[in-house]
Amino acid sequence: MKSYRRFAGVVSVALVGALALTGCSDSDADDKNESGQAATATPAADLRAGLTDLLVQHVYLAGIALKTAVDEGGNLEAPTVKAAVTTLDKNSVALSKAVGSAYPEAEKPFLESWRQHIGFFVNYTLGKATGDQAMVAKATKDLNKYRTSFGQLINSVVPELPADAVADELKPHVNTVYAAIDSLVAGDGKVFAKLAVAASHMPHTAEILAGGIAENKGLEGAADSDAAELRAGMTYLLDEHVYLAGIALAQAVSKGGDLEEPSVQAAVAALDDNSVALSKAVGSAYPEARKPFLESWRQHIGFFVNYTLGKATGDEAMVAKATKDLNKYRTSFGQIINSVVPELPADAVADELKPHVKSVFVTIDSLVAGDGKVFARLYAAAHHMSMTAATLAGGIAQNKSLQ
Incomplete structure (x- = not known):
């Protein structure tokens, strides 16, 4: 918080x-x-607010999609699951376009990377729900690798944001989403509160990203x-x-x-x-x-x-x-x-x-x-x-x- x-x-x-x-x-x-x-309306403030909006929505839409999948017994072809995933993907596309508006060459790799990490969370959820510890371990390993590759991707277009710092910034995101998924699968009644905690980390991530982009692009105003x-x-x-x-x-x-x-x-x-x-x-x-x-x-x-x-x-x-x-x-x-x-x-x-x-x-x-x-x-x-x-x-x- x-x-x-x-x-x-x-x-x-x-x-x-x-x-x-x-x-x-x-x-x-x-x-x-x-x-x-x-x-409150400078380009830098606009950027930070826009990224906050999209990243907070990402967490909630991901949580809703994962809960819907668990409610449907892991059937990813169920109409309700597909509808939830489609809406989540709209948010992913919107995020990639926000990045692409400043860095056109990064839009496609960003979207591919972002979609990939959502898939890893799905695998973690299915592994937890079915008791497949190997699947959980692989998803955890994949998400750790993702943090590194995502940091490198961001750094390649925004040198002001060190790759290691971006990767570290994603640790709370990954860990709190894990906690929300674990609660969801366990049915311990804490999933909604855990999801809110996961979302609470996104404004800070938005601040870090917006600050680097604003500096790199020389945007008017200050993101912080x-x-x-x-x-x-x-x-x-x-x-x-x-x-x-x-x-x-x-x-x-x-x-x-x-x-x-x-x-x-x-x-x-x-x-x-x-x-x-x-x-x-x-x-x-x-x-x-x-x-x-x-x-x-x-x-x-x-x-x-x-x-x-x-x-x-x-x-x-x-x-x-x-x-x-x-x-x-x-x-x-x-x-x-x-x-x-x-x-x-x-x-x-x-x-x-x-x-x-x-x-x-x-x-x-x-x-x-x-x-x-x-x-x-x-x-x-x-x-x-x-x-x-x-x-x-x-x-x-x-x-x-x-x-």
């Missing part, structure tokens, strides 16, 4: 800068505020600035919110809507940990907003649960009420944010949440219908969060004069 701790610290330290503004003229304060907002840190941190937590919400809702539907079932409760607990982390991030800069933010955020998750249960049981009145409640929530949430960040108009914040609510509705509809599109729908829903993160980070950076 190193990246989250620094993120929370950044917005907390920003309070000192905000207080210092009281000694500035109005025009000086306006200039600093405008530069603070712009600092406070403003870039804020935006990346918001991107991570909001992406995670969508995936953990989707996982919890899917788990609830698979268990017939029994919210007391242990696996459902475990998924909900992982989701609530994310809600608490979001509230702490907000509260580190705006202490008075932490409690109302958490109450509001938890409430909107409850409305999504009601929408899901209504859809699953054919209770149209329940669906209608949940829809109405979520529309009201957008308004009240906008008011909460505006009360502490005047730079973000309440109506604008409420409007920014429209894509989030609608895309989650579409995901839930697909989940309940069992039309095979739920993984792609969840991926689309998560994509909206990077825009929401950019909006919120820009307003906070402007309010706190982050650079």
Whole structure:
């Protein structure tokens, strides 16, 4: 959780800068505020946020694909498994295109390498699930070799990133995904929390990669600035919110809507940990907003649960009420944010949440219908969060004069 701790610290330290503004003229304060907002949108900050978005999604989509495969008894040809793997591969392609936009010659080898390491995780999972220790050992060996070759690949196009350092940076990724897989196969109820831990390492990996690329390409801004840190941190937590919400809702539907079932409760607990982390991030800069933010955020998750249960049981009145409640929530949430960040108009914040609510509705509809599109729908829903993160980070950076 190193990246989250620094993120929370950044917005907390920003309070000192905000207080210092009281000694500035109005025009000086306006200039600093405008530069603070712009600092979250530099090419370097864009790059870091984009890589954070894609890498966090990689972990969750990989976890979902592996869980789906285990649920299907290891049958990789099952329609649900193929659908999950297809969505995971879309993320891999998106990552390769992000690399290729800066280094065209690296796009193809990056994609081949990235796909290969996903295959090694699949082999590790199948080996664990079937008790094939030789398969597990080979997959572990392959992943160790992959870290080395991936480091060499990145270093070949970004000399500012030493091959050994890149390989070492991947150790937490590999080890935490192992832990999530082990928990998944063991059925010990900790898989959702373990997956969240695995995802928590990705923002730091994104920071390392973005820093090297930004230096190599001479991008404007700094990938490790406070403003870039804020935006990346918001991107991570909001992406995670969508995936953990989707996982919890899917788990609830698979268990017939029994919210007391242990696996459902475990998924909900992982989701609530994310809600608490979001509230702490907000509260580190705006202490008075932490409690109302958490109450509001938890409430909107409850409305999504009601929408899901209504859809699953054919209770149209329940669906209608949940829809109405979520529309009201957008308004009240906008008011909460505006009360502490005047730079973000309440109506604008409420409007920014429209894509989030609608895309989650579409995901839930697909989940309940069992039309095979739920993984792609969840991926689309998560994509909206990077825009929401950019909006919120820009307003906070402007309010706190982050650079």
